[in-house]
Amino acid sequence: MxxxxxxxxxxxxxxxxxxxxxxxxxxxxxxxxxxxxxxxxxxxxxxxxxxxxxxxxxxxxxxxxxxxxxxxxxxxxxxxxxxxxxxxxxxxxxxxxxxxxxxxxxxxxxxxxxxxxxxxxxxxxxxIIGPTGLTAYFGLLDVGKPQAGETVLVSAAAGAVGSTVGQIAKLKGCRVVGIAGSDDKCAWITDELGFDDAINYKTCGDLEAAIRGACPQGVDIYFDNVGGDILDAALMCMNKHARIAVCGWISTYNEADAPGPRNLWQMVAKSLKVQGFVVIDYVDRFAEGIEQLAEWLMAGKLQxxxxxxxxxxxxxxxxxxxxxxxxxxxxxxxxxxxxx
Ligand SMILES: NC(=O)c1ccc[n+]([C@@H]2O[C@H](COP(=O)([O-])OP(=O)(O)OC[C@H]3O[C@@H](n4cnc5c(N)ncnc54)[C@H](OP(=O)(O)O)[C@@H]3O)[C@@H](O)[C@H]2O)c1
Structure with missing residues (x-):
């Protein structure tokens, strides 16, 4: 060789x-x-x-x-x-x-x-049936623990993980709102994937107000893919005893001096449960996740x-x-x- x-x-x-x-x-x-x-x-x-x-x-x-x-x-x-x-x-x-x-x-x-x-x-x-799908599956279901009728907010919602999170949350009977960075992405997640609403964070102006408008019952689960200002806005819209599944903070990865979140005191004010996770925490349950994701995929329930x-x-x-x-x-x- x-x-x-x-x-x-x-x-x-x-x-x-x-x-x-x-x-x-x-x-x-x-x-x-x-x-x-x-x-x-x-x-x-x-x-x-x-x-x-x-x-x-x-x-x-x-x-x-x-x-x-x-x-x-x-x-x-x-x-x-x-x-x-x-x-x-x-x-x-x-x-x-x-x-x-x-x-x-x-x-x-x-x-x-x-x-x-x-x-x-x-x-x-x-x-979808590898690390990306498994991250969405375990992060939403095991960390977020959605109940039918709850409101799930997800950032980077048209991305690989976020788009899967939103679809699984819909399968669990939740109201789902996605945050994404273009009108095309917002149209894709609502028109094709079945999200209930979408917010273009680059053009919406006051993001906190936009989240409140799209989530009139407040947010029960925030699936955080980006951190930064979007996390701060989401923190202000959480319901009492809501959960935040911290999956990633992509907005900070190239910033050596990224400022920390400003609104973490909402964890106390709203008795929030905030939990980070990595997909490899669930390596012993990968077979279960792959089986379920493949079943949804073959049934046309996941795109x-x-x-x-x-x-x-x-x-x-x-x-x-x-x-x-x-x-x-x-x-x-x-x-x-x-x-x-
Ligand atoms: N915990 C785990 O085990 C695990 C596993 C896999 C991935 N992750 C995390 O999940 C997140 C998504 O990963 P992915 O692989 O699915 O990537 P992806 O969402 O397909 O692509 C990244 C997206 O992030 C958004 N983005 C980039 N910079 C941003 C910023 N400054 N503010 C807001 N949004 C920004 C962009 O979408 P817009 O056009 O919407 O801005 C971009 O398309 C990342 O944070 C990643 O680290 C965690």
């Missing part, structure tokens, strides 16, 4: 703001033979998740940061091209913790074999959007779409098999 070249994007230095190509450059390195128990995977799909920005920092997090010099960690789906393990054969398609690279070398015991013949689009194992970009060389600008809102749903870089 030494004559094969692996292009990989790596962390040259820790970004203080949006990562640049100086901080995340690429290099071409020769591919090594897999050691005993390892496989070499030719990556086909690379998941682009906001969390990756957090791993570029050395702040305390739920997993170790990416070390300087290491490739940018990511979930990947690819085909085994060389196996030095009895557990996997060449040609198998697997889900692995890989990186922004053409080839990933991994322990066979640490990857999950996927059934290509099941007719499920492989990319959905990174999205999702993916934006798949065929361009490893532009993976960094593609990743940055998550932070300007130009992504349309679950964001993925694809390396077409014939191009490798």
């Amino acid at each position: 030494q004559d094969m070249i692996n292009r990989q994007f790596y962390l040259a230095s820790r970004p203080a703001a949006e990562p640049t190509s100086e901080e995340v450059p690429f290099r071409d390195v020769p591919l090594c033979e897999p050691e005993q128990g390892e496989v070499v995977i030719r990556n086909m799909y690379i998941s682009l998740d906001p969390a990756i920005r957090g791993w570029m920092s050395d702040l305390s997090n739920y997993i170790e940061p990416i070390e300087i010099g290491e490739p940018i960690r990511s979930s990947v789906i690819g085909r085994v091209v060389k196996s030095n393990s009895e557990q996997l054969s060449e040609g198998d398609v697997v889900l692995a913790v890989g990186a922004w690279e053409r080839y990933t070398t991994a322990q066979a015991a640490a990857v999950t074999r996927l059934d290509e013949s099941a007719g499920i689009p492989l990319s959905s194992f990174l999205g 999702y959007r993916e934006e798949i970009v065929d361009d490893l060389d532009n993976i960094l600008p593609t990743f940055l779409k998550l932070f300007d809102g130009s992504n349309q749903g679950k964001l993925i870089t694809r390396i077409p098999e014939e191009s490798v």
